[in-house]
Amino acid sequence: MEAIVYISHGSRSKVWNEQFVSFITETMEENIAPIQTYGFFELATPSIGEAIESCIRKGATTVTVVPVLLLSGNHALIDIPTEIAESQARFPTIPIMYANVLGSDRLFIPAIMDKLQEKGYQETQNELVLLVAHGSGHEETAQEFSQLTKVVREELGLPVEWGYLSREPHYLKKLEMTLLHEYQKVYIVPHFLSKGGFTDKIERQLHESFPIEMGNQIILCNPTGYHELLHTMIQERARTPKKPTIKQ
Template sequence: MKAIMYVAHGSRLPEKNREFRHFVEQIMQKRPESCQKIAFLEKEDETMAIIGESIIAAGAKEITVVPMLLFPAMHATKDIPDQVAQLKKQHPDVVFRIADTFGAEQEVAAVAAAKIKATRPDQDAAILVIAHGSASYAEPRTEMQTVTASIATQLQLPVALGMLHGEPNYRTIATELAAKHENVHWMPYFLFQGQLVDKIRAGISEISGTQWHEADSLDLDTAMITAVIRKITEVTP
C-alpha cells in the first residue's frame, strides 16, 4: 500500500493548525492514496515518529513524505530526513520518498503577486517581499530571488527582497526603500499570518519616512495546491 505523510511545522495557535489541516485535506482529496496523514514538527502528540508508525501499522509499504514548507532550510534538509532515517531504521522493508518544498513554484509566486496587486501600488511605489530566510542555508535566498523576479514580471514593477533571518536583512532593505519612496508596499512571504509575521510588522512599524502598505501573506491560498501536488507527483511512481 502507498501512503502520504504531510509534515507541517505546526503553530502554537490551535486555530492555525486547524486552518492548515483544512488546507492539507483539500490536497488529500486530489490524491488516490487511501492512507494520508498529517504530522507536525512542533506538536508532541502528532510527531513524524508517531504518525509514521501509525501509517506503517495500517499496512503502508511505500510512504511519500511531503514537507509542507516553502523552502529547503533546517527543517527540510535535516530535521525531516533525520526523522525519516529513524523510521527507515525501524522498518527497513518500507520505501520512503521525500518530496521537495514548494515555495518557488509558479503558483505560489502568482498568489504573492495577486496579494501585492490587491494593495494597488502605483508606478512610483516600492515593493518589498519578506521571507523567513536562513542564516545557515543559501537555498532559501536563491529560490526567493527567483520568486521576486517572477513577481516583478507579473506586476511590471521592481521588487526588493528582504529576509527575517540571514541576508539581505529585511530591516536594512526596508530602511533603504523608505529613504527613497513615499509609499512602500510589503508582503510577508509566509504560508499564513502568525507570530513571525507579527514580529516583522513590529520591525517595519519602527522605520519612518514612508507610508507602509501591508499585503496579505500567502494565507494558505488554495491556488497553491497544484504546486504541492506537483511536488508529490515528481517523487511518487
C-alpha cells in the same frame, strides 16, 4: 500501497495548527494516494514518526513525506530528513521518500498578487514589492527566495525585491538604505503560510522604525497564505519524490 504524509512545522497556537489541518484535508480530497495523512515537526501531534507509522500499519508499502514549507531551511534540509531516517531504520523494508518544498513555483504569483491588490497596489514603476521571509543561513533558501522574486518580477515587469526577517540581507536595512528613497510606495508581503509571531514582529518593527511612513509610503500586506493553488503545488511535489538526504 502508496501513502503520503504531509508535514507542517507545527505551532503552540491551536488556531495555526487547525488552519493547516483544514487546508491539507482539502488537499487530500484529490485522493492521489490510497493512504494520506498529516503530521507535525514539533509542537503538535501526530509527529512525523507517528504519521509514518500509522500509514505503515494501514498497509503502506511505500511512503512519501511532503514538507508543506514555503522554503528550504534547517527543518527541510536537516530536521525532517533526520526524522525520516529514524523511521526508515524502524521499517527498513518500506521505502520512505521525500518531496521538495514549495520553493519558487510560478503558481505563487496569483497568491502574491491577491495580497498586493487587497492593499491597493497599482502596478506602476513607482511602487516596489518587497517579499520578506524568515531567513536561513543555507544557500538553498536564498536561491529559492531569489528565484521566486525573479519569477514575480518577470511576471509583473515591475520592481520586486526580497529580504529576510532574521538574517542578511535584512529587509529593514534594504528599506533604510535605498528603497524608501527610490519609490513612492513599498508593499511588503510576508512570505508565510499564515499570520503569527513572525508577521506580528514585522508589523512591530515597521511601526518602530518608520512610524511616519507606515500606512502611507510603506504598506504591509497580509501573508502569502494558504492560497488554493497551493493544493496543486503540494500534489505536484508529492508525485515527484526522491530519496531523502541529510544536509551536512
